[in-house]
Amino acid sequence: MSAPVDIVGISKVFNAGRSNAVTALDDINLNVAPGQFVSLIGPSGCGKSTLLRLIGNLTEPTAGSVSVNGKSAAHARLDGDYGMAFQQAGLFDWRTVSRNIELPLEMKGFDKAARRARAMDMLDLVKLREFADHRPWELSGGMQQRVAIARALSFEPKLLLMDEPFGALDEMTREHMQSELLRICATTGTTVLFVTHSIPEAVFLANQVVVMSPRPGKIAKIVNVDLGQRNDDTREDAEFFKKVTEVREALRGYDHVEPMPTRLDDR
Amino acid sequence: MNRVRAALPPFAFGVLFLLAWELLVRAFHIKPYLLPKPSGIWSAFTSDMSSMWTVSSSTGLNALIGLLLGTAIGLLLAFAASRFRLLAELLTPMALAVAAMPIIVLVAIFNNLFAITSSVPRRLMVTVVVLFIVLINVMKGLTQANATQLELMRSYGASESAVIRKVRLPNALAFLFVALRQAAPLAVITAVVAEYFGGNQGGLGSRITSAISTSKDTTGWAYVLAACLVGITFYLVSTVLEWVAMPWARNRSRT
Numbered sequence: 001m002s003a004p005v006d007i008v009g010i011s012k013v014f015n016a017g018r019s020n021a022v023t024a025l026d027d028i029n030l031n032v033a034p035g036q037f038v039s040l041i042g043p044s045g046c047g048k049s050t051l052l053r054l055i056g057n058l059t060e061p062t063a064g065s066v067s068v069n070g071k072s073a074a075h076a077r078l079d080g081d082y083g084m085a086f087q088q089a090g091l092f093d094w095r096t097v098s099r100n101i102e103l104p105l106e107m108k109g110f111d112k113a114a115r116r117a118r119a120m121d122m123l124d125l126v127k128l129r130e131f132a133d134h135r136p137w138e139l140s141g142g143m144q145q146r147v148a149i150a151r152a153l154s155f156e157p158k159l160l161l162m163d164e165p166f167g168a169l170d171e172m173t174r175e176h177m178q179s180e181l182l183r184i185c186a187t188t189g190t191t192v193l194f195v196t197h198s199i200p201e202a203v204f205l206a207n208q209v210v211v212m213s214p215r216p217g218k219i220a221k222i223v224n225v226d227l228g229q230r231n232d233d234t235r236e237d238a239e240f241f242k243k244v245t246e247v248r249e250a251l252r253g254y255d256h257v258e259p260m261p262t263r264l265d266d267r
Numbered sequence: 268m269n270r271v272r273a274a275l276p277p278f279a280f281g282v283l284f285l286l287a288w289e290l291l292v293r294a295f296h297i298k299p300y301l302l303p304k305p306s307g308i309w310s311a312f313t314s315d316m317s318s319m320w321t322v323s324s325s326t327g328l329n330a331l332i333g334l335l336l337g338t339a340i341g342l343l344l345a346f347a348a349s350r351f352r353l354l355a356e357l358l359t360p361m362a363l364a365v366a367a368m369p370i371i372v373l374v375a376i377f378n379n380l381f382a383i384t385s386s387v388p389r390r391l392m393v394t395v396v397v398l399f400i401v402l403i404n405v406m407k408g409l410t411q412a413n414a415t416q417l418e419l420m421r422s423y424g425a426s427e428s429a430v431i432r433k434v435r436l437p438n439a440l441a442f443l444f445v446a447l448r449q450a451a452p453l454a455v456i457t458a459v460v461a462e463y464f465g466g467n468q469g470g471l472g473s474r475i476t477s478a479i480s481t482s483k484d485t486t487g488w489a490y491v492l493a494a495c496l497v498g499i500t501f502y503l504v505s506t507v508l509e510w511v512a513m514p515w516a517r518n519r520s521r522t
Binding site: 058078079080083084089090093103104107108 | 413415416418419420421422423424425429433434437440513515516
């Protein structure tokens with residue numbers, strides 16, 4: 001079985017060849033095993049979102065190769081090998097909750113009955129079935145994010161790419177969503193790459209925390225985490241604190257680097 | 268019930284306003300050529316309903332034809348401009364310049380281009396006014412799609428035409444109705460003002476000028492009332508169309 005994500009020698013330079021050229025990623029190597037939950041953490045401008053977008057084939061690398069499920073990133077994107085969720089839920093106001101979840105299925109040519117059935121299953125999974133025919137703006141921020149996750153998983157991708165999906169939520173909702181995400185992934189067996197700014201979030205969720213450093217973006221350290229079955233008590237666990245400290249120390253030294261803009265124009 | 272309660276204060280205010288107007292005119296014996304009584308205006312309005320209807324529908328037709336034509340041309344240009352960047356760059360400054368100009372003076376020029384009895388100059392004037400409002404708004408709606416939604420569509424491997432159908436068009440629809448709610452009453456105002464500039468005697472604008480120049484001031488005000496009613500009708504129809512076309516926005520509070 002080929003690795004869900006295999007990154008070899010990836011570099012990404014924005015505005016290449018011009019005086020304002022910026023190296024966002026420099027010689028990144030990363031291999032993610034099936035079923036793993038990998039958190040990507042680092043200060044603003046370390047290229048963690050760019051790395052995620054490269055895997056999703058939303059941008060092209062300057063050098064190196066990305067393969068997803070043994071295919072090129074472009075091929076994997078067209079095959080629907082991954083689902084994606086962003087900080088903004090990005091739900092479509094003109095569609096009901098269930099029709100939002102159906103959208104990727106429409107793009108992939110599922111018939112109407114199959115779409116509806118799948119959307120209902122996904123709504124059961126994220127515990128929002130009674131909101132199927134509501135409009136997205138009638139839902140709270142956390143509920144909207146759950147719909148976005150349901151949408152990303154609706155076509156049963158093996159891989160889920162998440163770019164700070166809980167970044168705009170309050171702390172209480174955020175912790176609840178983390179537990180929900182772990183429960184959902186345990187059900188579906190999905191491999192997850194999860195970009196975050198929050199150290200506790202990165203540690204709580206992951207089997208592996210990839211710590212990145214900025215300018216140019218590099219992998220500073222990979223911290224392996226094994227917290228077993230996680231629940232609210234895990235957040236007060238000695239092992240949890242130990243790993244949080246380890247990640248924090250790996251991040252230290254980059255604290256006072258002036259942040260770069262998080263998103264650069266690559267056109 | 269809530270709607271009735273919400274409508275009550277403005278309704279009560281309107282009644283009080285008319286009452287105060289009526290009493291003031293009576294108490295101070297204000298001459299009708301300065302300010303007629305509301306009751307006088309109402310009786311002038313109701314005295315010849317059939318001619319009031321004919322004159323109003325003539326103006327309404329001018330406004331409607333201009334509104335439809337302007338919306339159609341505005342939509343076409345907006346689609347073209349969202350496809351071809353050069354066209355957008357050429358049209359945007361022009362649209363903004365036109366929006367800042369008192370373009371109603373164009374009627375004088377249009378009047379010279381067509382026969383004196385023609386309704387075309389008025390309809391053309393409405394078309395021009397509506398066109399730019401629709402163009403600016405719909406262009407914005409087509410180009411300013413949500414970045415997250417566009418990336419999602421790309422991640423699904425969606426074709427460009429699917430992006431237009433599923434994202435850009437529904438997004439632009441809200442902008443079209445913003446434009447129409449603004450353009451519909453403005454179409455009526457433009458038609459009335461265009462009729463002021465001479466030409467055939469068909470519309471409300473012409474009747475208001477002639478009523479005032481022949482000292483039939485109360486009748487003039489009755490025509491003004493008719494113009495208000497036509498404008499309000501246009502606005503209401505545009506909101507009903509919005510309600511029908513965008514069921515998802517029905518109960519959402521407007522921001």
